[in-house]
Amino acid sequence: MTVTVEKRDIDTVIVHGSLAGLLAGLVLGTTTVIASLILTGSASWPFRFAASFVAGPDALDPAFPLGAALLLGSALHFGLAAVFGVVFVGLLALTYQLSARRWLLILYGSLFGFGIWEIDFLVAVPTFFPFLVGRIDVATQLWNGVLSYLFIYGPVLAAYVIVVRPGVIDDWRAVGPPAGTFAAPSREVRD
Amino acid sequence: MDNLDLGFPLWIRLTHFFNILFLSLLIRSGIEILGGHPMLYGNDHSTPGSEWVRFTPKRMPAGQLWTAEDEKQPYSPLVALPGRDHLGLGRYWHFAALGGWIVTGALYVLLLFVSPQWQRLVPTSLDIFPKAAEAALAYFQLEAAPAGDPYNALQQLAYFGVIFVLAPLQIATGLAMSPALAGRFAWYPRLFGGRQAARSIHFLGLIAFVVFTVHHTALVVADGLTKGLSKIVLGISGEPTPAEGTVAMGIAILAIGSVVAIHIWATHGSLVDPRSMQNRLQRLVDPPQRLLLQNLVSRQAWPPDAITPVPRPNGRPPHDPDWQQLASDGFRAFTLEVSGLVEQPLSLSLDDLRTLPAVSQTTKHVCIQGWSQVVSWKGLSLAVLLERARPLPEARYLLFRTFDDKWEHAGDHGYFYGVVDLDIARHPQSILAYDMNGERLPVPFGAPLRLRLESQLGYKMVKWVRSVELIDDYRTIGEGKGGWREDVLYYSQIAPI
Numbered sequence: 099m100t101v102t103v104e105k106r107d108i109d110t111v112i113v114h115g116s117l118a119g120l121l122a123g124l125v126l127g128t129t130t131v132i133a134s135l136i137l138t139g140s141a142s143w144p145f146r147f148a149a150s151f152v153a154g155p156d157a158l159d160p161a162f163p164l165g166a167a168l169l170l171g172s173a174l175h176f177g178l179a180a181v182f183g184v185v186f187v188g189l190l191a192l193t194y195q196l197s198a199r200r201w202l203l204i205l206y207g208s209l210f211g212f213g214i215w216e217i218d219f220l221v222a223v224p225t226f227f228p229f230l231v232g233r234i235d236v237a238t239q240l241w242n243g244v245l246s247y248l249f250i251y252g253p254v255l256a257a258y259v260i261v262v263r264p265g266v267i268d269d270w271r272a273v274g275p276p277a278g279t280f281a282a283p284s285r286e287v288r289d
Numbered sequence: 290m291d292n293l294d295l296g297f298p299l300w301i302r303l304t305h306f307f308n309i310l311f312l313s314l315l316i317r318s319g320i321e322i323l324g325g326h327p328m329l330y331g332n333d334h335s336t337p338g339s340e341w342v343r344f345t346p347k348r349m350p351a352g353q354l355w356t357a358e359d360e361k362q363p364y365s366p367l368v369a370l371p372g373r374d375h376l377g378l379g380r381y382w383h384f385a386a387l388g389g390w391i392v393t394g395a396l397y398v399l400l401l402f403v404s405p406q407w408q409r410l411v412p413t414s415l416d417i418f419p420k421a422a423e424a425a426l427a428y429f430q431l432e433a434a435p436a437g438d439p440y441n442a443l444q445q446l447a448y449f450g451v452i453f454v455l456a457p458l459q460i461a462t463g464l465a466m467s468p469a470l471a472g473r474f475a476w477y478p479r480l481f482g483g484r485q486a487a488r489s490i491h492f493l494g495l496i497a498f499v500v501f502t503v504h505h506t507a508l509v510v511a512d513g514l515t516k517g518l519s520k521i522v523l524g525i526s527g528e529p530t531p532a533e534g535t536v537a538m539g540i541a542i543l544a545i546g547s548v549v550a551i552h553i554w555a556t557h558g559s560l561v562d563p564r565s566m567q568n569r570l571q572r573l574v575d576p577p578q579r580l581l582l583q584n585l586v587s588r589q590a591w592p593p594d595a596i597t598p599v600p601r602p603n604g605r606p607p608h609d610p611d612w613q614q615l616a617s618d619g620f621r622a623f624t625l626e627v628s629g630l631v632e633q634p635l636s637l638s639l640d641d642l643r644t645l646p647a648v649s650q651t652t653k654h655v656c657i658q659g660w661s662q663v664v665s666w667k668g669l670s671l672a673v674l675l676e677r678a679r680p681l682p683e684a685r686y687l688l689f690r691t692f693d694d695k696w697e698h699a700g701d702h703g704y705f706y707g708v709v710d711l712d713i714a715r716h717p718q719s720i721l722a723y724d725m726n727g728e729r730l731p732v733p734f735g736a737p738l739r740l741r742l743e744s745q746l747g748y749k750m751v752k753w754v755r756s757v758e759l760i761d762d763y764r765t766i767g768e769g770k771g772g773w774r775e776d777v778l779y780y781s782q783i784a785p786i
Contacts, residue, residue: 276354
């Protein structure tokens with residue numbers, strides 16, 4: 099007799115998670131390149147930074163082919179963005195949050211973005227890419243690091259969910275007061 | 290505080306282990322309790338649709354009779370203890386683990402302050418804040434964790450906050466959910482913005498503990514797992530030798546394994562043989578509750594404007610033919626029988642009950658599931674009823690039998706009944722209500738008569754009352770646990786929190 103308002107469906111999670119991740123990755127990547135240009139005078143730095151995950155410290159060298167850095171960096175960036183998007187939508191589906199309030203989804207997105215930054219920059223970089231430690235100035239790290247994940251990548255992921263509402267099949271706020279609450283017993287109530 | 294060499298004495302290592310055990314039990318049983326009413330509110334009316342967060346994929350239908358029972362959401366035993374909609378046992382586990390956690394925490398804090406170890410955690414200067422900012426900046430620059438003595442300022446603030454702010458806040462907000470405490474001291478839940486706000490803060494505290502645990506573990510791993518384990522397992526402050534590292538790792542695996550084994554035993558035991566687990570846990574949990582909370586007397590008096598606009602019903606009207614016959618005639622033929630260990634058995638019609646001195650009260654109903662609402666009641670004081678029936682000296686409990694055949698519940702568990710301590714029945718706000726919010730008691734709320742015990746959780750307040758019997762022991766009635774929900778759903782016979 100209850101109304102189901104959202105469903106868990108692996109296809110929905112993968113498709114919409116990927117799309118949300120790619121969209122958020124595009125916005126994050128664009129703002130990162132612009133911010134890098136403003137802060138360091140180099141638009142290619144973010145691509146070289148990402149490419150170095152695959153190609154090693156050589157990718158940071160200006161001698162490293164720019165085309166390869168663009169290709170490698172973009173592929174890695176969008177690949178990870180899509181994967182993290184699937185994780186985000188998957189977590190929402192697991193905890194029945196696909197139909198959550200808008201402000202709550204934005205908060206989830208921001209916290210998720212912050213968590214991704216922590217994993218990427220505080221765990222993965224020092225552990226697996228120690229050559230990157232000390233290569234980023236504070237302003238770049240603050241903006242292209244924590245703030246952009248907190249305020250761009252995560253919230254854009256959330257915005258996608260808010261607009262598309264994947265897996266949501268009804269409005270949970272459409273609940274009515276229980277009928278018959280103050281009525282004398284009727285046949286319908288008894289049966 | 291320079292060059293402190295505090296080390297990790299045995300008591301720190303042991304309390305750390307027991308903290309892991311009890312905190313993990315608290316978190317899983319807390320998730321079970323959340324499933325009882327998987328919505329969190331900022332208002333004490335728990336108005337459907339006003340929740341700020343919900344952990345369920347369903348909503349109640351419009352235009353049909355639904356009850357709070359329909360709103361429950363069973364969670365998997367992988368995350369909840371025990372899982373699969375066992376609110377009663379989840380609560381037992383929560384309170385049992387809470388006892389262990391409080392004892393562990395109290396010992397830890399006591400030993401912390403009778404030893405130099407307090408310097409590990411307690412900031413002694415406001416410098417802690419700029420230093421914490423410096424540490425945060427170092428993290429932002431991808432530098433290694435700033436060295437501390439023994440912790441850097443950010444770590445010290447985090448540990449201090451968890452132990453001296455978050456943990457007490459969890460206990461305080463947990464207590465704010467007790468109807469006995471809130472009934473006696475109405476100001477207490479207001480400290481947190483009300484009962485539902487306290488419940489929300491309690492939940493956010495759970496999330497904070499989980500987030501802290503993940504970060505704490507990740508930082509230990511990032512800083513060197515073997516080194517960290519050597520500290521917390523063997524108490525070695527410096528770099529461990531390879532042999533020490535191996536021993537520490539082995540003991541840590543055994544310790545974590547034992548925690549996992551206890552969780553598996555608790556979950557499996559609760560699901561496979563819930564009665565035995567209920568018996569074990571109630572011996573542990575009920576006595577302290579009885580001692581601390583059960584005897585608090587409700588003094589609630591909410592103003593009319595605090596009344597919940599649309600109250601929630603719980604439980605479906607009976608199918609019992611006698612009740613249906615009575616209901617079809619507006620309960621004019623209903624009589625309440627009072628019998629058992631009394632000098633003067635009574636048989637009272639609704640009109641008789643209405644001629645006796647009435648009590649009116651506006652009180653907050655607190656359901657075991659988690660929701661609450663404020664309702665105005667009018668009815669007969671149980672104290673007056675008892676005065677007329679004159680209980681014999683050996684009478685200890687009131688047995689309320691009902692018309693509620695629990696037709697909606699799978700399996701044949703007999704009619705709903707409830708057992709109430711005689712002391713609770715004599716409280717001034719313990720009444721048999723026949724009016725609700727200025728109208729005759731509606732059917733979904735228990736017409737013609739229902740019990741109100743304002744220091745107890747809602748499930749003790751029997752609806753569709755048929756008779757009252759005074760008894761000296763309830764162990765021979767039903768499954769012997771003191772009520773239908775106690776028998777079938779493994780709830781506790783006392784319900785002050």
